[in-house]
Amino acid sequence: MGAAPYSFSLEDSVHEKEGSVKLEEGQSPPSSDSDIADESTPTEQPNAHRYVTGWRLFCLLFGVSLAIFLANLEVTIVSTSLISITNDLNGFSRTGWVVVAYLITYTGFIIVWAKLSDILGRKVSINAALLIFVVTSALCGSAQSMTALIVFRSLQGIGAAGCFSVSMVIFFEMIPKEKYAKYGSILSADVALATALGPIFGGLIVDGTTWRWVFLLNVPGGLLATAILVFLIPSGFPHHWKPKSEQSKARIFSMECVERVDFLGSLLLIGANLLLVTALLEASTTYSWSSGVTIALIVLSAVLWVLFAGWEWFATKDTVKQEPVFPFRFFFNRAWMGMLINSVLLGVPFTVIVVDLPQRFQAINGVSALNAGVRLLPYALFAPLGSLLSNIIFAKKRLPLTLLLAGATFQFLGLILLATLPEKPDLPNSLYGFLVIAGLGVGLTFGTLVVITPESVEPRDLATATGAMIQSRQMGSAIGMTIGSSILNSYLKSNLRHVLSASQLEALLQTTAVVKTFPAELQLPVKQTFAEGYSLQMKVVAGIAAAEFLAVAMMVKLKHRK
Structure with missing residues (x-):
């Protein structure tokens, strides 16, 4: 199986990896882990330029951060625009598909892109992904039916998967290992900020112009990221520091490449x-x-x-x-599997909060799309703050289990409190405190999982493991959105069938705007049923968040009896 995976003890110490490191062709074995991470040591002089530095590093950080930001923004930017989209295209009951269609292909292709980047090269892969993302975003913005939008969203997810996973791999390869915690805070905050700010951006767009710009804004943003990465990623990256005669030159689209996928x-x-x-x-x-x-x-x-x-x-x-998209040896790395399960469970509240809560605010409380997004600002601020905090603490104290337990605790408390929101039109000020707690928990967990990923698997599996970590969270998001939509639709159908006529109920499942056409005596029970359905969603999601404690327990190193 090669090098032994990391495991975490009850004292939360991260142990050094045992076993050998897989060497590049022609590379001498390092004497220690520091030999392959520290540019300043004498033994590292031949490889002193393997990392990107100076202005080029900061420009590339901006480029990959922009690609990651756009890919993650598309998960939640539709949250405050879904009401407008489904009312325009007549398909409220298919609301979940607008999000899930994107997440399915996003989830399915994350590891594929990571593996393709091993074969075709990072530069070719990231720019191909950005091109697909830009073109399909334009198609989403031009959709004339719910079916067309769902199909285009699934294609958009393919490009987004590459934008995210290949950018993450590039990030870990352009800086030395000892700087992961320092720059990792930028990466984790970028993801959390994109996910949390999506509803606000969506609200601004819907209130100021057409919902179609929710997708069309990716065109200029994606082209800017492409321009930066085309010109600034070194040729042959990540082996650009080697002589050209030693660089691995895979033949793009050759049979040899295809057979490895x-x-x-x-x-x-x-x-x-x-x-x-x-x-x-x-x-x-x-x-x-x-x-x-x-x-x-x-x-x-x-x-x-x-x-x-x-x-x-x-x-x-x-x-x-x-080359497997999920090496079977992963199953024998108990700590790593605990991290993946934790990431799956994290994906549920991570996305459900920013997609379903704005719908609740619009459908029940009658606020505008922008105001619905603004009410999520505490979550938008404290999710990236939690990620930043986790990286700072980890860099100084290296307490992964403590951070993950704290994150799970905050998530659970925040979700339980959100489930208690009253069914009245006016929202209490306590809502913002609930969102702070939930956002802090999500950020702590996500930031910790990102920064410990490179230390938890063998070096040869870094690209695949990075993709697997991203993929597992998006899988959780897809499952969470599916469960949330299913709970709400089922609750509405079972509790309103005796209140509304069959035609009224069918119309409601197509567009929430029809509520305003109901008699006054029907509007109140309909809104109350909506509120109860959304509260039930939060209770179920809180139960899923509680399962994170079991996932963290898998990462504890067991002591053998003597």
Whole structure:
């Protein structure tokens, strides 16, 4: 299996990795871990220019941060514009698909892009991803139906996955290891800020112009990021510091490259995700939970998950040409698996808060899209602050378990408190305190997971592990959004069928604007039912956040009995 993975003790100390480091061709073995991270040591002089420095470093940091920001902004910027989008395109019951279609392909292709960047090179991969993202964003902005928008959103997610995962890999390769904590705070804050500011940007756009600019703004932003990365990423990166004769030159689109990509594993992963979320979403609208279609989708999803695990076991063998999207050795790294599960669970509140709460504010409290986003400002500020705080603490004290436990605690408390919001039109000032607590918890957890990822796997798995960490959080986001939409749709249908006529209920599931056309005596119970549905969402999400404590427990190093 190679080098032993990191594990975390009860004292929260991060142990040095044991075993050998996989060497590049022609590279002498380092005498210690510091030999491959410290540019200033005499033994490192031949490789002194392997890292990017000076103005070029700061420009590249801006470029990759912009690519990451845009990809993550698209997850939540639609939150405050969903009401306008679905009312315009007549499809409120399909609201979840606008978010989930993006997240499914985003999730499925994150590791694929990371692996492709190993084969084709970082520079080619990141710019190809940005090109796909820009073109599909323009298509989303021109969509004329809900079906077209959902299809374009799924294609947009493919490009976004590359923007995120390849940028993360580039980030870890352009700076020395001892600076991960310092610059990692920028990266984790960038992700948290993009996710949290999405609703505000969406509200500004919807109140000031058409919702289509929610997608079209990615065109100039994506082109700027492309220009920076095309001109400033060194040729041959990350092996640009070697003589050209020693640089690995993979032939783009050659059969050798194609054979190394784990297409089957990627398709199995995407199929398993797609069938699962389709079953959860459609069971609350088109079909019932006991219908044959719903049961068949869930069973097929389970089969694909089993096949995915089996194929990855086979693809991890040295005799197989494919490079697995999820090496089977990951399953034997208990601390790493605990981190991945923690990331999946984190994705649920991370996204549900910024997507469902603005809808609640608009549907129940009657606020504008912009005001709904502004009410999330405490969350928007304290999520990145929590990420920054976790990196500062980790750099000085290296207490990963303590930070993760603190993050889970704050998330749970914040979500439970958000579930107690009253069903009245006026929102209490305590809402902002609840959002501060929840945002701080999400930020602490996410920032800690990002900074300890490189220390938790073998060097050869850094690109794949980085993609897996991102992928697991987005998978949690997709599942969380699916569960949230399913809970709300099911609650509305079961509790309003005796209050509204069949035609009124059907109209409500298409557009919330129809509530204003109901008689006054119906509007109050409809809004109350909406409030109860959203509160139920938060309670379920709080339960999911509580499961993070079990995931953290997996990272504790067990003591062997003598």
